[in-house]
Amino acid sequence: MLRLIVTLIYGITAAGPLFLIASGLTLIYGVMRVLNFAHAALFMLGAYVSVQLSGGPTVSLGRFVLAAAGAGLAVGLVGLVVERLVFRPLYSRNPEATLLASFGLSLLIAGAVERFWGTEPLTQPLPSALSSSVSISTASISVYALVELGVAVVVAAALMYMLRRTRFGANAVAVAEDREMAAVMGIRARRVGAIVFVLGSALAGLAGAIVAPTVSVDTGLAPSTLIPVFAVVVMGGLGTVGGAALASLAIALVQGITTNYLPAISPYAFILLLALFLIVRPQGLLGRLQLSREA
Amino acid sequence: MGKHTTMKKRHLALAAGTAATVLLSACGSSNNTTGGGAAASASGTSGGPPIAVGLLAPMTGAYAGVGTGYQQGLQVAFDQANSSGGVLGGRQLTISVVDESISDTTVSTGAMRKFASDGDKIVVGAALSQDCIASAPVAEQLGMLNISPGCGVGQLIGPNRLSKTFFSSAGNDAMLTYGLEKVLTQKFPSTKSLWTVNYDYVTGHEVSGALRKAFSSSLGAGGGEDKFVPLGASDYSSVIASLASKATGDASTQGLILTNYGSGALAFLKQAGQAGLLKNFSFIATTYMYYAAAKAFNGTSPKVWDAYVYVHPDVFQTKANTDFVAAYKTVANGALPNDWGYSGYITGLAIVQALKKTNSLDVAAINTALEGMTVNGPSGSFTVDKTTHHFLMPAVVAQIGGDSSSPEGVKLYDTQVIPGPEANSHPIGG
Numbered sequence: 001m002l003r004l005i006v007t008l009i010y011g012i013t014a015a016g017p018l019f020l021i022a023s024g025l026t027l028i029y030g031v032m033r034v035l036n037f038a039h040a041a042l043f044m045l046g047a048y049v050s051v052q053l054s055g056g057p058t059v060s061l062g063r064f065v066l067a068a069a070g071a072g073l074a075v076g077l078v079g080l081v082v083e084r085l086v087f088r089p090l091y092s093r094n095p096e097a098t099l100l101a102s103f104g105l106s107l108l109i110a111g112a113v114e115r116f117w118g119t120e121p122l123t124q125p126l127p128s129a130l131s132s133s134v135s136i137s138t139a140s141i142s143v144y145a146l147v148e149l150g151v152a153v154v155v156a157a158a159l160m161y162m163l164r165r166t167r168f169g170a171n172a173v174a175v176a177e178d179r180e181m182a183a184v185m186g187i188r189a190r191r192v193g194a195i196v197f198v199l200g201s202a203l204a205g206l207a208g209a210i211v212a213p214t215v216s217v218d219t220g221l222a223p224s225t226l227i228p229v230f231a232v233v234v235m236g237g238l239g240t241v242g243g244a245a246l247a248s249l250a251i252a253l254v255q256g257i258t259t260n261y262l263p264a265i266s267p268y269a270f271i272l273l274l275a276l277f278l279i280v281r282p283q284g285l286l287g288r289l290q291l292s293r294e295a
Numbered sequence: 296m297g298k299h300t301t302m303k304k305r306h307l308a309l310a311a312g313t314a315a316t317v318l319l320s321a322c323g324s325s326n327n328t329t330g331g332g333a334a335a336s337a338s339g340t341s342g343g344p345p346i347a348v349g350l351l352a353p354m355t356g357a358y359a360g361v362g363t364g365y366q367q368g369l370q371v372a373f374d375q376a377n378s379s380g381g382v383l384g385g386r387q388l389t390i391s392v393v394d395e396s397i398s399d400t401t402v403s404t405g406a407m408r409k410f411a412s413d414g415d416k417i418v419v420g421a422a423l424s425q426d427c428i429a430s431a432p433v434a435e436q437l438g439m440l441n442i443s444p445g446c447g448v449g450q451l452i453g454p455n456r457l458s459k460t461f462f463s464s465a466g467n468d469a470m471l472t473y474g475l476e477k478v479l480t481q482k483f484p485s486t487k488s489l490w491t492v493n494y495d496y497v498t499g500h501e502v503s504g505a506l507r508k509a510f511s512s513s514l515g516a517g518g519g520e521d522k523f524v525p526l527g528a529s530d531y532s533s534v535i536a537s538l539a540s541k542a543t544g545d546a547s548t549q550g551l552i553l554t555n556y557g558s559g560a561l562a563f564l565k566q567a568g569q570a571g572l573l574k575n576f577s578f579i580a581t582t583y584m585y586y587a588a589a590k591a592f593n594g595t596s597p598k599v600w601d602a603y604v605y606v607h608p609d610v611f612q613t614k615a616n617t618d619f620v621a622a623y624k625t626v627a628n629g630a631l632p633n634d635w636g637y638s639g640y641i642t643g644l645a646i647v648q649a650l651k652k653t654n655s656l657d658v659a660a661i662n663t664a665l666e667g668m669t670v671n672g673p674s675g676s677f678t679v680d681k682t683t684h685h686f687l688m689p690a691v692v693a694q695i696g697g698d699s700s701s702p703e704g705v706k707l708y709d710t711q712v713i714p715g716p717e718a719n720s721h722p723i724g725g
Contacts, residue, residue, distance in 0.1 A: 010536030119359030216558035220357030
């Protein structure tokens with residue numbers, strides 16, 4: 001019984017970082033219809049910026065929070081530049097052009113990171129206040145894993161509130177549904193798109209900063225993240241924030257359960273789950289129609 | 296006009312993006328030649344044009360540290376040779392680099408063709424097994440000698456190896472696993488359960504299987520489980536959940552083996568440490584160059600037993616090693632050598648020694664000179680196996696960990712060196 005409880009608790013907490021990384025990607029796709037392959041590279045950039053801003057082998061809680069905020073802000077600014085220079089000129093073209101541009105952008109970011117921070121792996125320290133663990137009978141779980149989950153819940157709630165309850169959210173939904181009609185209705189579609197892109201990029205940067213203390217901060221971080229995050233977005237239903245949250249939870253729980261109870265398939269568990277979804281429910285958990293209601 | 300302007304802007308944006316991408320890629324990965332540094336120019340004399348040795352290794356991406364280490368180690372060996380008069384009557388040795396980072400076999404075979412068209416006779420690399428397997432036969436067909444500091448798999452050093460002009464200066468799974476099992480079973484005789492965390496690929500299965508077999512036969516340690524994650528995974532929450540609920544026995548009876556090398560091991564150790572899990576094990580061990588990960592911890596790395604061919608600059612207390620470390624720091628902007636730098640260095644030493652012995656660039660003659668040659672390096676003397684072409688280096692099993700007062704934040708806590716003939720005479724799992 002302890003095994004099952006620990007597995008479920010770990011599964012739920014593991015969904016947090018997965019959703020944090022995926023949230024910006026699904027937001028941008030939901031509104032802009034841009035499948036941004038560079039999202040994982042922006043996530044990686046956020047991790048590097050947070051290490052830089054933390055400034056040493058130890059970090060206080062206050063500085064850690066500021067570094068995370070700074071990473072979100074910095075990557076959001078990168079998103080602003082990228083949207084203006086790379087993606088905006090391509091919106092009217094076919095999706096392949098955007099996809100290729102985003103792939104090129106991911107290479108550009110990886111190259112820039114190596115130029116600036118070098119090729120050796122870096123680590124982000126945790127503030128001592130977050131370094132402890134909580135006991136569950138004979139097992140234990142990291143306090144920081146609970147923090148990651150908490151941040152993910154706050155981000156999910158904020159995004160849903162923004163999309164459902166604010167004027168900007170209504171405008172974003174209108175742009176998502178029909179960009180030209182939204183423009184005719186007086187909505188400044190370009191401006192909405194730019195803000196969404198900046199917000200999505202900032203979320204990638206924030207996710208990088210939040211995940212950084214648990215991983216090796218190196219240029220392998222982007223490719224190792226890309227596939228699980230795209231799996232979340234596809235399983236959730238392209239462009240749905242709620243769907244991404246549910247898919248993150250499903251993937252993390254399946255991963256945890258198979259590792260404990262079906263170890264032979266655990267390395268491929270999320271791929272199998274993704275394949276199952278693509279066969280049974282290709283539109284994902286909440287699908288595209290849900291986006292317009294949710295948003 | 297407006298449409299034309301918009302189109303022009305689009306083209307400009309695309310062109311700028313493409314140009315920037317190409318520029319950065321070129322900066323990071325294109326082939327470039329590095330000379331003999333200060334030593335080369337200091338020597339002043341030249342008995343002919345420089346001899347370029349090709350280097351095919353990852354210089355960008357997740358494995359960039361490997362290629363950089365090879366290059367810097369090779370540079371130290373060539374600088375030493377150049378400053379003492381060069382080879383073949385005073386010719387200087389230089390390095391011509393091609394980036395292997397994409398790990399696409401067409402890159403490695405294409406690189407061999409590029410080296411051959413440049414007139415290079417000796418190529419160091421590749422670093423990754425699949426690239427070596429693809430490119431070693433091509434190098435032979437093109438009349439080049441190929442030495443890899445990274446590849447030691449059976450297809451390349453076994454009895455039916457793919458290329459007769461391929462040499463391996465790498466540690467291999469068999470010798471490293473043997474070293475680790477020998478030292479750990481002696482030092483931790485109370486071990487009853489072995490828990491392993493592995494990338495789901497051939498080395499992960501081979502090493503974990505061999506160590507489990509060794510612990511079971513020598514200590515009767517039948518407990519524990521093998522956990523596998525996809526290659527390159529960075530989220531270990533499901534594995535930690537499993538270990539947290541199952542590996543709950545007395546710490547003195549439990550050991551932990553990691554074959555999720557590099558960033559995988561680092562990520563696992565961070566996540567497991569934060570969950571308070573590492574105290575459940577009497578030892579943590581790995582078989583592949585933990586030093587870079589330990590360094591990244593900034594003095595806070597847990598203590599890890601690592602088996603490879605160098606592990607830490609303090610392992611070999613020889614003058615040759617002291618000189619090597621000092622010279623390496625010069626070419627590496629003050630950084631200390633690790634296994635990659637050492638591997639590049641001994642490869643360079645072997646090349647210099649073979650060229651001096653043959654006094655020619657005839658590949659067949661260099662090939663013969665290397666077979667059975669004794670190389671004197673920081674770890675003492677070792678031979679190059681005449682039949683397998685494998686460098687029979689000693690295996691180093693050492694415990695390293697974080698210490699903020701040590702250079703680069705990494706301290707050597709314990710070490711045992713297994714002599715080359717012993718380390719290399721055991722098949723994996725045998």
